[in-house]
Each structure stands twice: as structure tokens, then as C-alpha cells.
Amino acid sequence: MNIVIAPDSFKECLSAQEVATAIARGWSKVAPNDELVEIPLADGGEGTTIALTTAAKGKLHQVSVTGPLGEPVHAHFGLINHGSTAIVEVAEASGLHHVPAEAREALKASSRGTGELILAALKHQPKALILGLGGSATTDGGAGILQALGARLLDHKGHDIPSGGIGLASMTHACLEPAIQRFLGVQIVVACDVTNPLLGPQGAAAIFGPQKGASIQEVAQLDDNLSHFARILETQGMDIASFPGSGAAGGIGGMAKGVLGARLQPGVNLVMEALQLEQYIRTADLVITAEGAIDAQSASGKTPAGVAALARSCGIPVIGLCGKLSGELSPLHDTGLTAAFSITPAPMALSEAYTNAEANLEQASEQLARLIHSISRQ
Template identity: 70%
Template sequence: MSTNKSCTLRVVIAPDSFKECLAAEQVAQAIARGWRLAAPDDQLVTVPLADGGEGTTRALTEARQGQLHTVKVTGPMGEPVSAHYGLVNEGEIAIVEVAEASGLHCVPASSRNALTASSVGTGELILAALEHKPKTLIMGLGGSATTDGGAGILQALGARLLDHGGHPIPGGGNGLAELASLDLAPALERLAGVNLVVACDVNNPLLGPNGAAAVFGPQKGADSRQVVELDRNLGHFARLVEQQGMDIASFPGSGAAGGIGGMVAGILGAELRPGIELVMETVELESHLAQADLVITAEGAIDSQSAYGKTPAGVASLAKKYGVPVIGLAGKLGAELGELHRLGLSAAFSITPAPMELQEAYTQAADNLETTAGQLARLVHSVSGRR
């Protein structure tokens, strides 16, 4: 089947990353390659996105023509990792993300330990960004390997989280069980005068069956017993913080990134914003969608959870405003997509051609995106050519 060359389309390609596999830019380029091979006359616009998780720093920094900086920090399991932060507007705005310093991708699946993984590296990344004296610090949540309520960040910023003997508590969610007292003043002083804006990709509370430990703990290596332990420890942390007149547990998004969402909002005074909305606004996606004939978005998995703050939902909702159809591509496709369709997603397709091991799917992801995009272009032009 050949494409109809008489019908030229303006196609906006606006994907997220495929976690632990391809960056958003790589996903966008793979889709563009496949589409261009099948429909070379179409006008393609690639706009890599993120929802507050992995890739947020790069997406925002490049969109604002800023500079990326690299620094060595402590990874979630204590090993050194290279992490990036961005500076834009001549250093007035700094951009960091939890995934860079404390992300799941920093730890092999076999080595993940939800009880001991610490967010201290994210705190070190924040300190590096603060050296430039920004007026605003944008922080992306999501993709974390930790469930420590942001305790590691507080410790890196100078807060004193002590056990009954007056010693610093150990890192990780496990260490919160030993917490007896906390002095938050040094961390608050570090951020004095800085406007902290946090891009959050989930609405989960800190505690309970929909909380940080229960929902996200298993993917970070926690078994059912450890989930209960982590939830209990986060509750203990929240009660001690509450004694100082602060709330880290009662609002949507407080469970984001293993409880970091609750900490940054409740203790550090951050403004929590839906991550995808912040990113779409920064990269001026709406101006591209207003002129588009078709939009393609993508994420590693598109399922029922994607309707709640994830990139496909954000793109679909914004495109619906202009009556532009949106097609989603994913490595893994869920069955319950009704809410996404109501938001504006026209259709979604899996790029995986046959059952395969996860590592094989990772390896073939770029090729599978390219192939699927090419077939999709042929279908779209075949249908549009008959109208």
C-alpha cells in the first residue's frame, strides 16, 4: 500500500520517554524516521515531553535554550552517579529532577532495595543548583527509587534528623523508624528567598492503600511486608512533622516520588503543579497543536493510570481543544483506556509485534517505534486519500 502524496499533513510528535529504555528525544526521532519513510512530504514537528519524571530537566532546559550541567552525587543505593541540572534565563531559573540523582534507572532491578534507597543525592543536586543563586527552582518528581519521604533531601540540605541517641538516622525509608527528633531550620534557610515549583506526575496521597509505599513500593523492590513497614515509617515521619505545625500527608501528590511530594510542599513550601502541564506550557506545545492535522504521543506504557497526570492524557486534553486527533504509541498497552479516550485520545497502539522478554523489548524499542510509525502513516494517508 502506498501513501497518497497529494495530501500533505502537519504532524506533531509529542512523546514522553520510554522509562529505562529511550529518552523522549530518541522516541520522537524514531517515530519521525518511520513516518518520514512512508510519507516524506508531510511536515513533522517533534516536541519531546516529560511529566515531571525522567527527562524533565532536559525537556525544560532545551525548550528554554538553557545550559545543562553535570555533577557527581550519591545514588539511591550509595554509589556515585552523574546527574544533570539545568539553568535557564541566565541562571535565574534552575531545574532539577529526582530521577537524575535518585531514579530507578540508577539501580539495576536485581539491586533495588526500597527500605534503604535514599534521596540524599537529589538534595546534593539541589545544592549544586543553588550555588548559582537562582530565583526559582523547578523540581521534577517521578521515576524515583526511594520511599524515604524526602528525608535524604532534607539531610543533604542540612536538616538534623536524629534518633533517640542524638545520631543521624540511616538513609532510606527504613531509617525513618528510628527518627526521634528533627531540626528543619537549616534546610529552610538554604532555600530562603527561592521560589520552589514542583512538577508532579501523580495525585497519590502519602499514606494508605493508594499511598507512596502501597502503589509504588513494589516496583522499587518492596515485598508486601516491606510495603506495610514503609507505610508505617512514613506515617511516623508525618506525625513528627505535624508536631512542628507542618502537613506532609493530607493532600493530593503528597505520595509522589516516595513521599518527596509531601515533603517539598509541606516543609519546603513548594507549589505542586501537574508536571505535564508545566512542561507543555514551557515548550509552548499549544502553539504547535493549534496548527496540527494529527498528533502522535507515546510512552512506555499506556493504561488506565495514564489518564491521571501522565503525558498521553495531557497531550490528548490539549489537542482536544483544537479538535486534532491524537494517536498514542506504547510498548505496553492496557485494556482500560476509556478515560483517555474521553480526554481526547483517538486511538492507541502497541509497538510490540510479538510476545518477548522485557530486555528484548527495550533493545528493539526504537526499531519497533519506527516500524509502527511507518505503518501508521500509510494507514492515515490511505484513509485521507479516499475522502
């Protein structure tokens, strides 16, 4: 059999390559003669820079930038197409994985480091910039990025507002032209991993705020602050809230399109095209995809949905593996996912699930191979 293994990372746990290798290792225990093709993916979030830069045989650059809560972190950007295209990923500079679970402060987390990473990439004078969203620790509407790029976000006294989503409440005026000018002659494409709006019950704060450390009260505060931010920018003729994906990465999606003029594109589609996934799927007997969680949100731009849709167009079945399986999966099945299975064999603490994720992936893949080969022999 010809098996294509095309997973995303298990965030804060395993890289996409580690996930693919574990699945292949488990399958090979049962069917060592099967042809296994490992194609690690990303959807705009963690791993996008490496996936795209590697696929295009580009060059990675490392710089030190400001982390989500102000600490220095090492982050990478990529240059491809002979330096004409830069790849910057929010998760590299402002990712949730930079902040331990017990130290997360959704109100204070800033995207400034991503802005600094963009500045470092722009020094190479690219003609295009791909901005990967997803996996962020921030809910500041991209305010930190704008500040790093030279914009002035001011309170009623003419002072710069504080960092993070909490600072948006005190903003009364924005001078955005310095940030906008930096992109003259540069086309911005945003690789977006969700379709959530900026505001409301499906918005950036409500859906993603809790995983970033926000309490119920803080979720409401962040949503109000983002709404305030959007209203001020609207007075300058800029819409950051009315379109799908505006809530991606804590509102960076809305800012990138509404302020910087970026074009939003499903991140997984961009990565799959760059890696030429379709040509491998067309000759496959089965596709296996994976992500840390497969749930109702997965159909909104996540890797399993992208892989499933591509495989369905080729008439190939797709199995999804994940650490956590929950919610209504009908939209995913409608997209093309044949079935999904959790790799977690029993109830366990999250820390234990992380520790055992690689072994559990391997075991689940082995059992899946046993089932598929048993059926194929009948």
C-alpha cells in the same frame, strides 16, 4: 499532512528524543512529504531538566552526587532565565535507572543525592527552583533531601536515622530549620507527574514500591514508615500527606510542599508551556504521543494525558503509542486520547522489548501512517 510528535521517554530504554525520531522515521517511510514536528516532552520525571533547559536556551551543569544506594553518580541541573531559575530533577540524582533491576532495594534507597544536586544549584543563587519529580528509586519521603540540606532527623538517642525509607521507623524528632533556611528568597515549583497521595492503597509505597524492588511485606513496611514520618512532622505543624501529589517520587512531593513550601504543578503542563506545544498542535492534522506504558495511571498527570487534553482543546485527534498497554483507559479517552496502541508485536521478555523498542516504534508508526493515509484518501 501536518503531524506533531510529542512523546515522553520510554524509561530505562529510550530518551524522549529517540522515541520521537523513531516515530518520525517510520511515518516518513510511508509519507515522506508530510510535515513532521518532533517535540520531545517530559512530565517532571526523566528528561525534564534537558527539555526545559534546552527550550529556554539555558545551561546544563554536571556534578557528582550520591546515588540511590550510596554509589557516586553524575547528575545534571539546569540554569535558565540568565541564571535566575534553577531546574533540578529527582531522576538525575536518585533515579531508578541508576540501579540495575536485580540490585534494587526499596527500603534502603535514599534521595540524598537529589538534596546534593539542589545544594549545587543553590550556589548559583537562583530566585526560583523547579524540582522535577518522577522516575525515582526512593520511598523515603524526601528525608534524604532534607538531610543533605542540613536538617537533622534523629532517633531516640539523638543519632541521625539511617538512610532510606527503612530509617524513618526510628525517627523521633526532626530539626528542619537549616533546610528551610536555604530557600529564603527562593520560590520552589514542583513539576509533579502523578496525583497519588502519600499513604494508603494508592500511595507512594503501594503503587510505586514494587517497581523499586519492594516485596509485599516491604510495601507495608514503607507505608507504615511514611505514616510515622508524617505524624512526627504533623506535630511540628507540617502536613505532608493530605493533598494530591504528596506521594510523588516516594513522598518527595509531600515533603517539598509540606516542609519547604513548594507549589505543586502538573509537570507535563509546565513542560508543554515552556516548549510552546499548543502553537504547533493548533495547525496539526494529528498528534502522536508515546510513553513506555499507557494504563489506568496515565490519566493522573502523565504525558499522554497532558498532550491529549491540550490537543482536545484544539480539536485535534491524538494517537498514543506505548510498549505496554493495559488497564482501564476510559479516563484517558475522556481526557482527549483518541486511541492507544502497543508497539510490541508479540509476547516477549522485558529485556527483548527494551532491545527492540526503537525498531518496534518505527514499525508501529509506519503501519499507523499507512492506515491514516488510506482513510484520508477515501
